[in-house]
Amino acid sequence: MILEAAVLNVKPGQEGVFERAMRAAKPLIAATPGFIGIEVRRCLERPNAYLLLVRWEKLEDHTVGFRQSGRYQKWREALHHFYEPFPVVEHYEESFLGE
């Protein structure tokens, strides 16, 4: 399993609209083969920041399977205009501490 992670900085004042747009867009990413699960968590210290965590079976399920799909074009249109600056997305291995 690979974990995609990014801190999403949402333009201040747009948090409520962003959360509704993310809820509506979730099926676009969830329909991707290899998708396991998504969490979007609001930050306590910076209320316009969110932690995006997406679990994938393997890296290419995200980088190829999702990003080269038509669903990703819709995801971008629905969500990317909320972010400033645009987030850095990285991927992480399984925890070396185990469960």
Place this chain on the structure above:
Amino acid sequence: MILEAAVLNVKPGQEGVFERAMRAAKPLIAATPGFIGIEVRRCLERPNAYLLLVRWEKLEDHTVGFRQSGRYQKWREALHHFYEPFPVVEHYEESFLGE
């Protein structure tokens, strides 16, 4: 549940020593009341970076219960010298998307 999250940038070349030190230090944090679980995941794009995720029952279990304990002093001595720059640690609510 509250999620503590930080990207740990480990001094290049010290990754193996860091992973052993983190394994040895895990019981220091795990003994804290309110501790639920810890993951430390290595980054695919930047192999000297790790994502630390710690689940706590509530914020104060981390900020007071752990950070004001003697075990935190040992944790700092065991781990903080690996990090450059020193990580920004933030806390996140439950996912608004549910499970």
